[in-house]
Each structure stands twice: as C-alpha cells, then as structure tokens.
Amino acid sequence: MTTTKMPTSTPLVEVQNISKYFGQVIALKDISMRVGAGEVMCLLGDNGAGKSTLIKTLSGVHGHDEGKMLIDGEEVRFNSPREALDRGIATVFQDLAMIPLMGISRNFFLGREPTKGFGPFKRYDSAHADRVTREALKGMGIDIRDPSQPVGTLSGGERQSVAIARAVHFGAKVLILDEPTSALGVKQAAVVLRYIARTKEQGLGVIFITHNVHHAYPIADRFTILKRGRSYGTFEKSDVTREEVASMMAGGEDLENLSSELAEFERTDREEAKDRHDGKRRTRET
C-alpha cells in the first residue's frame, strides 16, 4: 500500500525507522518520512497517533530512541530546539510556545533577539523588533494594537497567528506547522494556506499537520498517515482522492469499514435490547 516514489534529490529532512518511547509508552514505532525542497508533506492521523511527538523529534524538543534522522542527507541528533532552529527548521507547536506575560514583539523574537551596538553596548533593538512584528502580522491580516501587549491577552486566533508569523519569519529551510489553523477564522486560515503555498514556492519544505481535509488536500503533495504510533503509509496526492484522504484522517479506516462497523453497532444494540428483555423475564421467574 505504500507508494513512495524514489526521491529525485536529497530530502531536506528525512527520518528512517524512528522510534520514541516515554517510559513504557510507545509513542512512535518505526516511522519513516521525508520532505524535500518545495514540497508540502501532510501528516495525518487520529488524536494521540503521535503526530506531535514526531514533529517534536524533528524540531529538537526530544531525541529519538531508535532510527536515523537526516538533514540534507547528513545524520544529525538534536540536543535542543535551538540546534534545530540553527539548521533552519522552525516549528509552530500545537501549544504555540508563547510566554503569556510577555509582549507580542518580545515573544516574536524570543531566542532570536535582534541587537544593535557592539561589545558591552550590544542591546536589544526593540524598535526593529516592534516594526518587524507589526509588519509580519499585518501580512497575516492581523493588525496589532500595541506590540508590547502581553500575549496572554490576545485572542486564541491572534496568538496562533503570532506563532505562525514567527515560524515563517525564522524558517529558513523547513517549516513545521502543528494544527496551525485550528483556531483561525476563514480569512486567517486562507492566509496561512497561502503562506504555505508561498513557502513551498520559495523552495522550503513544509510539514503540515491538520484535521481539516479542506485545508490539507489542496495544498499537500504527499500524505503520511500515522496510526497508534505506527506508520500507516505514505501516499502521493495523485494516488488518492479527497474522500480517501478524509477517511484516512480518521485513523486509516476506509468508509466501507466504517459502515460495516455501524452495522455492527446496530446488531449489538438489538442484541442488548433483546438481552435486557430476556433478563427482565428471567428476574420475574425467580
């Protein structure tokens, strides 16, 4: 069922047979996946399938226990997210990774602060940070009032937009987006999809996680489906229809399976009703 074509060039990011354990929990087992320049890889799967865990190993949040990770064909092992960022891998995490009491522009540049001056007079360039943040968010259709407004007071969608704008701004090679559109309005979601398309045109690789088939299908080149921590397969877009993708999103069951399951539910419901009926009769007899 896996219809992976041979890669035409070295992928930007590739994982080979990666496994990740949290104590007894097997979060990922034997996952292989790659994304090349100018490609959008859609990572699909049910809740708890291991999507976030997989992208967290790619972005250096936690190391993998087995398997190989390759950047530009070179095997790497990230010890911190900073190392991944230094290799041009920027991530929008599902929890957004923001500091609530900190202002928007300081959040935007946290860990990558712009400075001016030299030596001991090197200092944080807040004017530059404010300007870039404002422009980056304007590009997403969000007009911020005050760049020093604490992020904790932004709306959920505004916060998500800040995280995306930040990753787009710092992603030099690969952009990873973990459910970036979940809280966004129609307009902002469209902007994010347009950003992904533009990022792809610029020759970056994109890994995109979503539960929304209308967001995934138009933009993706390839789908990798995870199911209970294992890979269910990788599919080229040309090989699958929108409906097939939609059913695979539900964890890989196809629709026929689903309908037979529904029939099964009906049958057990009927039997239970009958049992209850019988049970009542039996209690009356005793």
Added chain:
Amino acid sequence: MATATRPLDERVRKTGFLRKLLNRPELGAVAGAALVFAFFAVVAGDRGFLTSTGTISYLEVAAQLGILAVPVALLMISGEFDLSVGSMVGAAGVLIAIPIAEFGWPLWAALLLAFAVALVVGFLNGYVVVKTGLPSFIVTLASLFILRGATIGFTRLITGRTQVGGLKSETEGSFLTALFAGEIGGVPVSILWWVGLVALGTWILLRTSFGNWIFGTGGNAVAARNVGVPVNRVKILLFMATAASATLLAAITVLDAGSADVLRGELREFQAIIAAVIGGVLLTGGYGSVIGPMFGALIFGMVSQGIFFTGVNTDWFQVFLGAMLLIAVLVNNFIRQRAARSR
C-alpha cells in the same frame, strides 16, 4: 516609521500617564518607600532621620540587602529561588578571613578564592536544579544548611572559634579594601556598588537578549526552550550570580568590620526575597523588575533604621517587616491582575 507617528488604532482607548504608571511592576514599592519616608520624616525628623548621617545609615543598610536583591530578583523572574545566599555570605566571609588571618594569604588571593568557591556553589545549585527538575526551594534549602554547617564546622576546626578577627592590620590601606569598604566623599562604597548593580541588572533585564531569556524562562520554561532559549544556562548563570553577590556582600562587611563571623548573613535569603516581592517581582516568575527590589531594599533600610531613630523598641521591626510583605503581595496581586487584564 511605524513607531512614533503611528495613527492610533480605533480599538485602543487612550490611557493616561497615570494608568500606564499603574501597570509598572515597581509602582507598589515606590509608593511604599515614599510613604515610609514620609512617616519617619514626620515622626523622627527632628531626631536625626533627615540628617545626612541618618540618611547614609539607612542607605547603607538598604545597600547591603539591595546588593543581594538584584540577582535574587533576576533569579526569581526566571522562576527559581535561592535560599542559600545568606549562608553563602557567611561562608564567603570566612573564606576571605581565614586564609588571611591563619595562612597569611594576600587579600587579593583570599578574595579570588571566595569568589571562585561561590561560583562553584552557585553552579552546583543551578546544575542540581535543572538536572533533577526538583524545586529550587528544596535544593537550595539543602544548600542553606550544608553551607552554614560546613562554614561553622571548618572554621571551628581550623581556628577553634566561630569568629575570625584581627584582619584590619593585614587589609588596611589596600586598594581592594578601599574598593569594597572605603568611602567616597563620606558615602560608603557599598551604596555605590548597590546603585551600580541596580543599573547593570536593569540594563541586562530590559536591554539585552539575556534579559528577554530571563522573562521567557520564568514565564513558560517549556515554551522558551522550544523557541531556542537556553533555559538551563540562564538558570545556572543566575544561581552563580546570586552566589557571587553574596560574596561581594561578604567582602564588604568583612573588610569593613575587619572580622568574619560564621553566622553572618543569617536570614538574608528571606530578606532578599522580601525585598524582591515588595518590589513587585512575581513569586511564580516571569514578571518583575530590578528597580522595584531596589525600593524594596530601601524600605527595609528606612524601617530598620527609622525605628531606631523613633526610639521605639527595635523588637517591633520584624512585625513591621512581615506586615509590609503581606501588604506588598496583596498590592502586587492587584496590580498584576490589572496588568494582565487592562493593558
């Protein structure tokens, strides 16, 4: 440029200068310091509180606490506590005094030893905290006792006493003595150290990348790490800074008095935390300033000396201190809620 001439957004209400002021973390401490000053100026103004001697006496007390409060506040903003600073003051004191008095070391070598040991202690505190993930409250509570105990034990082992005196003849006239315990125009240098450290701490916190990392680390360590902040390094460096500031205070007091006492610095860890909290630093981290704790230390100094000037029994000082702490926490809580809501 979008900065100065930017037209006001229609969703922004004009907020007055006063409202903006209310959102500063140090506001409570500044207001408190003004109140305390006014109180003692009225009650003890004619008994010497307002004289230059009186002023310098409370500034000196404030400076000794304020020097500790700068890194302690930064560490608290990064989300950690250091309860071992008080013990570090005592330990550093005998580390300076014993080599000079017992082994005839030159002053510079003794100071170097004390600072080196302090940096190692600070590093170990930080390392244990970040590697084990245990609350720093517990880890440094352990160091509080270990350091104090070791200080008493070693001092008695080497000198047979718990005090090391007679340093004056060895340290008198040295440039280093003037640097730590001298006077400039009648003002003790400890006050200048304090002001200098506050300026440095404020610069670091508000104008450098490292300052941004401190806020990020305390605000949400996981998020900060995920966007590339070296969270562990930030914490370890700040633990080293608190230990170094304790050693600076030890150098000041030992060279000033010409002696060291194993019990010196007791309760300093709590006083420094009180100064920071009165100064608007959030106990849970992620919010605060260095200016605020400076005023916290100033309040501490004015109250401890002011009570003396009023002639009221100084036993009541701690009652007042505790009450101040409670009020400060309540005020901060109120201000922070406003900051999070109304900005």
